[in-house]
Amino acid sequence: MNVFLAQQADRIELPAIDYAAILPMLIILGAACIGVLFEAFLPKHQRWPGQVVLTLLAIAAAGVALGAYVGGSPAEGTTTLSGTLSIDRPALFLWGTLLALALGAVLLIADRSIEPGGAFVAQAGIAPGTVQDRAQVGSTGMQTEVFPLALFALGGMMAFCSANDLLTMFIALEVLSLPLYLMCGLARRRRLLSQEAAVKYFLLGAFASAFFLYGLALLYGYAGSVKLADIANATAGTDRSDTLLFAGLGLLMVGLLFKGSVGPFHTWTPDVYQGAPTPVTAFMAACTKVAAFGGMLRVLTVAFESTSWEWRGVLWGVAIVSMLIGAVLGLTQTDVKRMIAYSSIAHAGFLLIGTMALTEDGLSGTLFYLLAYGFTTLAAFGVISLVRDSTGEATHLSAWAGLAKRSPLLAAVFTFLLLALAGIPLTSGFVGKFVVFSAALSDGMAPLVVIALVFSAVAAFFYLRVVVLMYFSEPAADGPTVSVPGAFTTAAITLGVAVTLLLGVLPAFALDWAGAGGFAIS
Amino acid sequence: MTPTALFLAQAGADATVSTGEAISFWVLAPIAVAGALGMIFARNAVHSALWLVLTMLSLGMLYLIQQAPFLGFTQIIVYTGAIMMLFLFVLMMVGRESSDSVVEVLRGQRLAAAILGIGVAGVLAGALTRALADVTPAPPLDPWTPEGGAAGGLGRLIFSDYLFPFELTSALLITAAMGAMVLAFTDRHGKTGKRSQRELVEARFRGEYERPSPKPGPGVFATSNSVATPALLPDGSVAPESLSELIESTSAAKLSGERKQVAGDTPQPDAHSLTGSEEQSEERENS
Numbered sequence: 177m178n179v180f181l182a183q184q185a186d187r188i189e190l191p192a193i194d195y196a197a198i199l200p201m202l203i204i205l206g207a208a209c210i211g212v213l214f215e216a217f218l219p220k221h222q223r224w225p226g227q228v229v230l231t232l233l234a235i236a237a238a239g240v241a242l243g244a245y246v247g248g249s250p251a252e253g254t255t256t257l258s259g260t261l262s263i264d265r266p267a268l269f270l271w272g273t274l275l276a277l278a279l280g281a282v283l284l285i286a287d288r289s290i291e292p293g294g295a296f297v298a299q300a301g302i303a304p305g306t307v308q309d310r311a312q313v314g315s316t317g318m319q320t321e322v323f324p325l326a327l328f329a330l331g332g333m334m335a336f337c338s339a340n341d342l343l344t345m346f347i348a349l350e351v352l353s354l355p356l357y358l359m360c361g362l363a364r365r366r367r368l369l370s371q372e373a374a375v376k377y378f379l380l381g382a383f384a385s386a387f388f389l390y391g392l393a394l395l396y397g398y399a400g401s402v403k404l405a406d407i408a409n410a411t412a413g414t415d416r417s418d419t420l421l422f423a424g425l426g427l428l429m430v431g432l433l434f435k436g437s438v439g440p441f442h443t444w445t446p447d448v449y450q451g452a453p454t455p456v457t458a459f460m461a462a463c464t465k466v467a468a469f470g471g472m473l474r475v476l477t478v479a480f481e482s483t484s485w486e487w488r489g490v491l492w493g494v495a496i497v498s499m500l501i502g503a504v505l506g507l508t509q510t511d512v513k514r515m516i517a518y519s520s521i522a523h524a525g526f527l528l529i530g531t532m533a534l535t536e537d538g539l540s541g542t543l544f545y546l547l548a549y550g551f552t553t554l555a556a557f558g559v560i561s562l563v564r565d566s567t568g569e570a571t572h573l574s575a576w577a578g579l580a581k582r583s584p585l586l587a588a589v590f591t592f593l594l595l596a597l598a599g600i601p602l603t604s605g606f607v608g609k610f611v612v613f614s615a616a617l618s619d620g621m622a623p624l625v626v627i628a629l630v631f632s633a634v635a636a637f638f639y640l641r642v643v644v645l646m647y648f649s650e651p652a653a654d655g656p657t658v659s660v661p662g663a664f665t666t667a668a669i670t671l672g673v674a675v676t677l678l679l680g681v682l683p684a685f686a687l688d689w690a691g692a693g694g695f696a697i698s
Numbered sequence: 699m700t701p702t703a704l705f706l707a708q709a710g711a712d713a714t715v716s717t718g719e720a721i722s723f724w725v726l727a728p729i730a731v732a733g734a735l736g737m738i739f740a741r742n743a744v745h746s747a748l749w750l751v752l753t754m755l756s757l758g759m760l761y762l763i764q765q766a767p768f769l770g771f772t773q774i775i776v777y778t779g780a781i782m783m784l785f786l787f788v789l790m791m792v793g794r795e796s797s798d799s800v801v802e803v804l805r806g807q808r809l810a811a812a813i814l815g816i817g818v819a820g821v822l823a824g825a826l827t828r829a830l831a832d833v834t835p836a837p838p839l840d841p842w843t844p845e846g847g848a849a850g851g852l853g854r855l856i857f858s859d860y861l862f863p864f865e866l867t868s869a870l871l872i873t874a875a876m877g878a879m880v881l882a883f884t885d886r887h888g889k890t891g892k893r894s895q896r897e898l899v900e901a902r903f904r905g906e907y908e909r910p911s912p913k914p915g916p917g918v919f920a921t922s923n924s925v926a927t928p929a930l931l932p933d934g935s936v937a938p939e940s941l942s943e944l945i946e947s948t949s950a951a952k953l954s955g956e957r958k959q960v961a962g963d964t965p966q967p968d969a970h971s972l973t974g975s976e977e978q979s980e981e982r983e984n985s
Contacts, residue, residue: 188857257862301884321880328873344863351869358877
């Protein structure tokens with residue numbers, strides 16, 4: 177060993193860092209660290225205002241930094257930090273989407289007017305159902321750690337979208353998942369359900385991460401590198417073992433499809449969407465899907481484009497299974513949150529069709545779909561958090577009967593959002609489905625598009641069922657009341673509804689932005 | 699053990715084994731084997747874990763001797779230090795007295811385990827034979843290059859090619875630490891937390907509780923030691939607070955009977971009688 181120590185190593189050159197390009201992500205992660213310090217040093221009553229201001233400021237600052245960079249960024253994209261991050265047009269679009277969606281989700285998280293103290297428990301360490309737990313029900317405090325956790329998750333998602341090698345991607349996956357596992361278990365009401373959701377999500381998520389890691393290891397064995405570009409080079413005509421390649425790709429995709437709650441890897445979705453506090457569900461449903469599909473698009477396009485002939489058949493099957501499960505099981509649901517969860521599984525199937533296309537249209541269509549779907553879901557969960565009875569949110573469908581008579585505005589907004597999820601014209605959902613399906617058609621996936629159309633018709637049925645229930649049923653005497661939302665929730669729902677309408681009427685500017693350029697291949 | 703065997707195989711070719719290395723191998727290798735055997739045959743789970751520690755330590759030493767310092771230290775720090783401690787924590791939590799059940803839960807598990815075990819042994823033996831027979835020795839690695847696999851090369855990679863993932867790991871660690879705190883920390887002395895003894899006494903005398911003193915316990919008499927037996931006040935009357943409210947939900951007839959009996963309203967049996975009450979003797983007759 178002394179021999180080695182005696183050897184003088186030459187200086188290690190730090191990799192070049194394009195700070196302007198990664199500034200939005202650095203702001204978010206830095207603000208998360210400052211939020212942790214706030215938790216440590218601010219007195220209790222100042223934490224909530226401090227965290228809310230910090231979080232909103234950070235997201236706004238990151239948005240400004242992103243806007244400032246987009247103007248002068250190279251059209252073909254750039255890689256930085258010795259190729260671990262690729263800041264190209266799709267990545268910038270996804271970052272913008274994530275920041276806008278996270279803004280809405282943070283507004284929902286910060287709301288304390290619907291429920292005194294917010295949707296989060298005052299002290300998560302107290303066991304549910306104990307004397308101390310009953311004592312804390314009345315307290316108006318909340319676990320303000322939720323804000324830095326949300327920022328960490330957001331930072332992880334941004335890193336995930338732009339990760340240019342599988343190792344960075346894996347660590348970003350963990351950074352985005354770990355805070356979500358935690359936030360799922362912090363609901364103020366129905367705490368056992370919430371904790372069960374957190375444990376389920378954690379265990380299944382850990383399995384999915386293991387799958388991802390195993391796939392990563394096999395692909396490293398195949399290509400001798402974890403960089404996406406090197407894997408692409410290795411697949412382009414070598415005599416290496418195809419077993420390693422496809423086993424690795426399959427395991428990798430299991431991990432990614434799990435995060436996107438696609439098809440047969442969806443089992444966590446309904447339980448977790450139902451159990452998690454509704455603002456967290458909104459955050460998870462909107463942002464995680466964006467991050468997961470962003471990562472999937474990059475992996476498939478950059479690393480595995482030349483082998484698409486081999487794996488596309490499998491993904492066809494996965495997309496069909498996902499749409500089938502989402503549409504058919506969605507029909508049988510009696511809980512609004514579970515219904516939206518199954519709807520998200522069906523939407524994941526539609527998104528996968530666009531992801532598979534691997535054309536410019538497919539990329540821009542999928543990106544647009546993610547943007548449109550994210551805002552619609554965000555607003556939908558915002559509306560769900562308003563319908564309440566004495567035990568908290570009244571999510572059972574029977575409680576929603578005749579809601580239009582109690583609150584015509586809320587029923588109208590929710591109807592609009594459900595129509596957007598169903599894909600009715602003049603909503604963003606229609607445009608999203610249209611661009612994705614037309615991209616798939618032009619890439620020769622006509623049978624899949626027909627199947628997808630059938631399933632979107634089936635799925636439309638259960639959205640319309642809720643609409644009929646709200647408008648044409650008599651309200652129950654002891655039915656829920658509709659809370660008057662505070663400024664934060666109103667802002668979030670308005671944002672979601674406005675974007676859904678805007679993208680439905682004037683989609684051109686967003687489509688242009690989504691189609692501004694491809695992934696940086698290097 | 700495979701690296702050792704490999705190394706010995708190379709000895710015949712162009713590498714040489716120094717005396718010191720040979721001595722340390724012949725000291726460490728039997729210890730490692732003894733530890734492995736001890737782990738399998740120890741009856742106590744804690745002993746088993748400690749035997750495994752011995753094996754891992756000797757393997758770590760062997761790695762060090764074979765010029766793989768990073769691997770050696772990782773073996774000792776990560777396996778022996780962290781993972782074995784986790785093992786021991788779990789063993790302590792489960793209880794060190796608890797032993798494995800020998801009931802076969804899965805049908806044919808032992809047969810499958812035996813076949814697979816023989817298979818693994820076969821594969822190992824095959825690999826070892828090949829390693830001892832025809833393997834060309836690799837040149838010594840330069841630990842400062844990434845391919846060398848030593849601390850120097852790894853450090854170089856962490857601070858150059860993988861700088862970003864390495865820095866991103868810190869976000870993961872902060873989240874984990876904060877998560878543990880959120881889930882486990884309760885503010886015991888805050889408003890909603892547990893009261894200290896002094897606060898409790900003051901609250902009692904301020905009238906937040908029914909009475910400042912604890913409630914009287916149930917009565918215990920020669921005839922009964924049931925919690926349903928009320929205590930008697932100095933004047934011989936029943937102290938109603940001595941009975942838990944839960945008792946009310948139990949058989950009311952029996953309870954009132956016992957109350958009467960304790961209050962002395964019922965006809966008493968002879969002092970030397972073995973039976974407690976008429977009820978009991980009736981029950982005996984019925985059965």
